[in-house]
Amino acid sequence: MVLARVWSVALSGVDGIPVEIEADIGGGRPRTQIVGLPDAALNEAKDRVRAAVRNSGLEWPDQLVTFALSPAALPKGGSGYDLALALAMLVADNKIPGDAIAGTVLIGELALDGRLRHVRGVLPCLLAARRAGLSRVIVPVPALAEASLVAGMEVMGAHTLADVVAWTRGEQVDLQQPGPLSAPPLIDQPDLADVVGQPEGRWALEVAAAGGHHVLLAGPPGTGKTMLARRLPGLLPALSPDQALEVTAIHSVAGSLTADSPLVAMPPFFAPHHTASTSALVGGGAGIAKPGGISKSHFGVLFLDEAAEFAADRLEALRTALEEGEIRLARRDGIVAYPARFQLVLATNLCPCAPPRDLDCVCPPQVRRRYIAKLSGPLLDRVDIRVRMRPITAMSLSLDSAPEDTATVRARVVEARCRAARRWSEHGWRTNAEVPGPTLRREFALPREVTALLDRSLSTGAITARGADRCLRVSWTLADLAGEPAPTRDHVVAALNFRERKVA
Structure with missing residues (x-):
């Protein structure tokens, strides 16, 4: 029988996928196992988490401890599941109340003495958790500034596993709150x-x-x-x-x-x-x-x-x-x-x-x-x-x-x-370089006299069809810089001249 459930997040590229971590105690000889396609770093979490729990003044069960990570078919990796694994075991062992961390995302690597360490990918993890309807997260304090970028979630930072355990028990331990977002530092760009x-x-x-x-x-x-x-x-x-x-x-x-x-x-x-x-x-x-x-x-x-x-x-x-x-x-x-x-x-x-x-x-x-x-x-x-x-x-x-x-x-x-942004706003494009060629040729087609030289270059093989599309994009940019509502023949000629320059 599953005795505890907590939440963490897996990363696939820059997309996060909420992962439910279940813990069960008993049913076999004393050992710890993780199922759900863990990689080597995650499989080693068994030893890190056990040492962190013991060095935080708590006991590790002298029984079979099984962790199941779902969805089971999704490969999972990294050390960011350590905090969730530790709390799942403690809930299953009745050391802390499960209601305290219900709906809470737990992310962080554990040191052997119970300290929480920063992990990669906190921001995309929390964006995925917010989409899944989870509303609270506990992260290492060094990741607090990054986590606070996600609006609509209660974000808390902890220094150690012992602090999180004391907080779940209702003891007078306040987890750290994110400070106000500071303006990004100005980068001195060369002139x-x-x-x-x-x-x-x-x-x-x-x-x-x-x-x-x-x-x-x-x-x-x-x-x-x-x-x-x-x-x-x-x-x-x-x-x-x-x-x-x-x-x-x-x-x-x-x-x-x-x-x-x-x-x-x-x-x-x-x-x-x-x-x-x-x-x-x-x-x-x-x-x-x-x-x-x-x-x-x-x-x-x-x-x-x-x-x-x-x-x-x-x-x-x-x-x-x-x-x-x-x-x-x-x-x-x-x-x-x-x-x-x-x-x-x-x-x-x-x-x-x-x-x-x-x-x-x-x-x-x-x-x-x-x-x-x-x-x-x-x-x-x-x-x-x-x-x-x-x-x-x-x-x-x-x-x-x-x-x-x-x-x-x-x-x-x-x-x-x-x-350019106003012109393409209803299509979702921000710059002329993003506009597909078919759109430029159909919905925003230029008069034939404007594109005459471009057509001639295509017919003679001087440029390819892709090159013609890129000439049209550059001509729209030249028109935007000149404040014109649409490219003129001179803009198309100038755009074509940019492509006809020989490299060697």
């Missing part, structure tokens, strides 16, 4: 005014920020490619509350949140080294796949510096995510989908020797082709804007002595994004 020259690159960055488009910056070293890319997050508007929770949930699963900054309120920026593995970029791992760089960049920027130095299979792994805005990873214990709607910024030299001027290149033609061929045609077809950077000269320094700063450009970007 666009630091970039010297490069009017085409600055304009491309502004268009990319306004429409959420992908960008390729190609040219000699030292021309400002990396500087421009690192200034893109400063041009993007702050995340909306829903976007911030979605991004924070991903970072919570990845274990990259801190107690000082539990909410990711600004667009994230991720710039991996060119030796990064495929798993580091798109996600991976044994059992259930963990999020990678493209998911950590959700609603932000993924910057691949020296893109042609990345292994080709790493770059090709990005193609599906660039098109669909999510990545689906199949591993031993199941398939998980992580959001991955990021802006890709590629920066590359044109050849291995990378001279300041193209005329000084000493690479044989086949070496140049092999180098730049790392950026395949299907990958480049998904990049909306391609910019050839010009060498810096004394003349350009004097002509661009007072470039616009980030605040000035950001104001135009925010205004353009507001226009």
